[in-house]
Amino acid sequence: MSLTSFTLSELCSLLETRKIKAEEVVTDYLKEIEEKDKKISAYITVLGDLALEKAKIIDQKKERGILAGVPLALKDNLLTKGVRTTCASRILQNFIAPYNATVVEKLEKEDAIIIGKTNMDEFAMGSSTENSAFFTTKNPWDLKRVPGGSSGGSAAAVASNMAAASLGSDTGGSIRQPAALCGLVGLKPTYGLVSRYGLVAFASSLDQIGPLTRTVEDCAVLTKIIGGFDAKDSTSSCEPIPDYQKEMMKKLQSLKIAFLQENMLEGIDEGVKEMYYHTLKLLEQMGAELYEMDFPSWDYALACYYIIAPSEASSNLARYDGVRYGYRQTNSQTFKEMYVKTRTEGFGPEVKRRILLGTFALSSGYYDAYYVKAAKTRRLITQEFMEAFNKVDYILTPTTPEPAFLIGAKEDPIAMYLSDKFTVSANLAGIPALSLPVGWTEEGLPIGLQIIGNFFQESRLFKLAFAIEKKVKFRKQN
Amino acid sequence: MKPKIDIDYVCALAHLQLTEEEKSQIAPQLKKIVEWVNRLEELDINASKGEVYSTVSFSAPFRKDDVQPSLLEEDVLTNAPEKAHEFIKVPKVIEEK
Numbered sequence: 100m101s102l103t104s105f106t107l108s109e110l111c112s113l114l115e116t117r118k119i120k121a122e123e124v125v126t127d128y129l130k131e132i133e134e135k136d137k138k139i140s141a142y143i144t145v146l147g148d149l150a151l152e153k154a155k156i157i158d159q160k161k162e163r164g165i166l167a168g169v170p171l172a173l174k175d176n177l178l179t180k181g182v183r184t185t186c187a188s189r190i191l192q193n194f195i196a197p198y199n200a201t202v203v204e205k206l207e208k209e210d211a212i213i214i215g216k217t218n219m220d221e222f223a224m225g226s227s228t229e230n231s232a233f234f235t236t237k238n239p240w241d242l243k244r245v246p247g248g249s250s251g252g253s254a255a256a257v258a259s260n261m262a263a264a265s266l267g268s269d270t271g272g273s274i275r276q277p278a279a280l281c282g283l284v285g286l287k288p289t290y291g292l293v294s295r296y297g298l299v300a301f302a303s304s305l306d307q308i309g310p311l312t313r314t315v316e317d318c319a320v321l322t323k324i325i326g327g328f329d330a331k332d333s334t335s336s337c338e339p340i341p342d343y344q345k346e347m348m349k350k351l352q353s354l355k356i357a358f359l360q361e362n363m364l365e366g367i368d369e370g371v372k373e374m375y376y377h378t379l380k381l382l383e384q385m386g387a388e389l390y391e392m393d394f395p396s397w398d399y400a401l402a403c404y405y406i407i408a409p410s411e412a413s414s415n416l417a418r419y420d421g422v423r424y425g426y427r428q429t430n431s432q433t434f435k436e437m438y439v440k441t442r443t444e445g446f447g448p449e450v451k452r453r454i455l456l457g458t459f460a461l462s463s464g465y466y467d468a469y470y471v472k473a474a475k476t477r478r479l480i481t482q483e484f485m486e487a488f489n490k491v492d493y494i495l496t497p498t499t500p501e502p503a504f505l506i507g508a509k510e511d512p513i514a515m516y517l518s519d520k521f522t523v524s525a526n527l528a529g530i531p532a533l534s535l536p537v538g539w540t541e542e543g544l545p546i547g548l549q550i551i552g553n554f555f556q557e558s559r560l561f562k563l564a565f566a567i568e569k570k571v572k573f574r575k576q577n
Numbered sequence: 578m579k580p581k582i583d584i585d586y587v588c589a590l591a592h593l594q595l596t597e598e599e600k601s602q603i604a605p606q607l608k609k610i611v612e613w614v615n616r617l618e619e620l621d622i623n624a625s626k627g628e629v630y631s632t633v634s635f636s637a638p639f640r641k642d643d644v645q646p647s648l649l650e651e652d653v654l655t656n657a658p659e660k661a662h663e664f665i666k667v668p669k670v671i672e673e674k
Contacts, residue, residue: 194656195655195656197648197652197653197655197656198648198652291635330640333637334637335637336635337635337638338635396620399616399617399619399620402613402614402615402616402617403614403617405610405613405614406614406617413591417592420592421658422658422665422667423653423656423657423665424656424657424658425656425658426658427658427659429658429659431668432668432669433668433669433670434667434668434669434670436668437667437668438592439592439593439594440594442591442592442593443593443594443595446593448599448603451593451595451603452603452606452607452610454591454593455584455587455588455591455593455603455607456607456610456611458587458590458591459580459582459587459607459611462586462587462590465580468580469614472617472618472622473614473617475622476617476620476622479620479622512606512610513609513610513613554635
């Protein structure tokens with residue numbers, strides 16, 4: 100049996116007791132990548148030699164970290180020292196990061212092995228990886244379909260056993276949506292829980308790094324490792340990080356759950372809707388008190404997001420000018436010409452669309468009408484959540500309106516934006532949300548359930564997710 | 578509000594240059610997106626209380642302003658597209674009249 104079928108937690112204990120060697124684990128994973136990635140295209144860069152070398156060193160080490168010898172994949176917007184970090188963009192195609200992201204430092208301190216950098220939508224703008232400047236990643240459950248995005252490569256790699264787990268980033272749903280479409284657990288932590296230092300910025304007030312894993316336990320283990328205060332991120336929180344894995348095992352006490360009023364589910368896939376109600380029934384049997392709730396401001400969340408995120412992006416992406424790093428157009432006579440040509444040739448269509456949209460929203464005469472209004476709407480959305488959390492512990496929603504869609508099916512930008520219908524609100528409010536697989540559609544595509552909690556309530560999310568996971572047995576059904 | 582998107586003006590602000598073909602594709606898309614986000618007007622935003630621009634739910638802590646080691650010069654310059662000695666080289670900044 101290949102070692103790649105073990106979960107991260109299982110691998111950790113096999114490696115800790117030295118029943119297996121890190122070198123064997125890495126060898127098996129590289130074999131898997133060699134066989135499968137031609138079809139799936141999850142990786143932009145595979146770090147085969149580096150990973151094997153590191154495995155040999157770890158096998159010799161006496162004192163080792165928690166993740167000693169575990170092969171992990173990283174979304175290609177996380178800086179890795181000495182290794183290419185492209186953001187799936189032509190403008191960073193040959194960029195070699197001069198330092199590590201804080202999360203990478205933390206993983207390496209625990210002796211994890213970075214096995215590769217995964218594909219994504221360019222600069223994390225998209226829901227399918229079709230916006231990658233290099234290639235589209237395929238969904239391992241059906242190669243004609245997208246894996247979701249923007250962390251689609253990270254999701255596909257874990258779902259096809261080409262990595263034990265991975266990290267992605269989530270600005271409007273970019274961890275949870277691909278997790279749902281690929282049958283994985285994915286967490287967008289509370290804003291500030293995980294340091295963003297070394298994450299290539301898209302929309303700084305919304306971006307969070309989080310794990311994509313095969314089980315809730317794996318997700319809890321990784322979140323504990325990557326979380327915590329970092330002086331290098333000015334929005335990093337000092338909130339202590341509990342032992343999520345231990346907390347998760349404790350008995351569920353209060354189980355007050357809000358579910359969405361039917362009008363909020365209009366237009367979504369029937370299979371997804373059915374599975375949502377089925378899971379709610381299951382929770383009722385587990386003793387949950389269910390409350391039907393309406394969140395009127397959610398109707399405006401996507402519109403609000405598509406002002407705030409592009410506005411921040413237009414500012415963040417101003418740094419790509421061909422001067423200090425990244426692609427430079429060399430046939431320019433003047434500085435300004437170089438600047439314009441570099442950006443025009445370096446960015447793909449979706450990135451340009453969002454930069455232009457953000458530039459427009461922030462431009463003189465429109466700033467109050469768009470940006471300020473969106474910022475106030477964001478506040479309303481947060482207020483609505485806080486009112487709900489006075490009554491309940493959790494809010495449950497489908498993660499996505501539909502299962503994995505066909506490659507090329509959404510050419511209209513707005514149709515693509517609607518993929519994040521249920522996920523953006525948590526980013527706007529800054530609260531944590533987790534997606535876990537709860538079943539399949541008739542065609543055999545995974546369906547995700549989203550659990551939203553209050554600020555810094557990750558422990559609670561894991562606890563409920565773990566309880567649902569035990570009931571649903573998604574991996575066993577597989 | 579009925580916004581008028583002057584695509585050339587916005588491109589100039591963003592330092593992007595679009596071909597006529599790209600413009601004819603992107604301009605209507607932007608218009609459609611802007612019309613779509615206009616639905617925010619239906620909301621009573623006066624009900625929104627508190628800090629509008631704050632993004633964190635906690636108070637961000639202050640730290641001492643201690644000098645920390647920074648990147649080495651050679652690390653900073655490794656990705657520079659063109660360099661001369663310890664400088665990054667760029668085309669002429671001052672344009673001739």
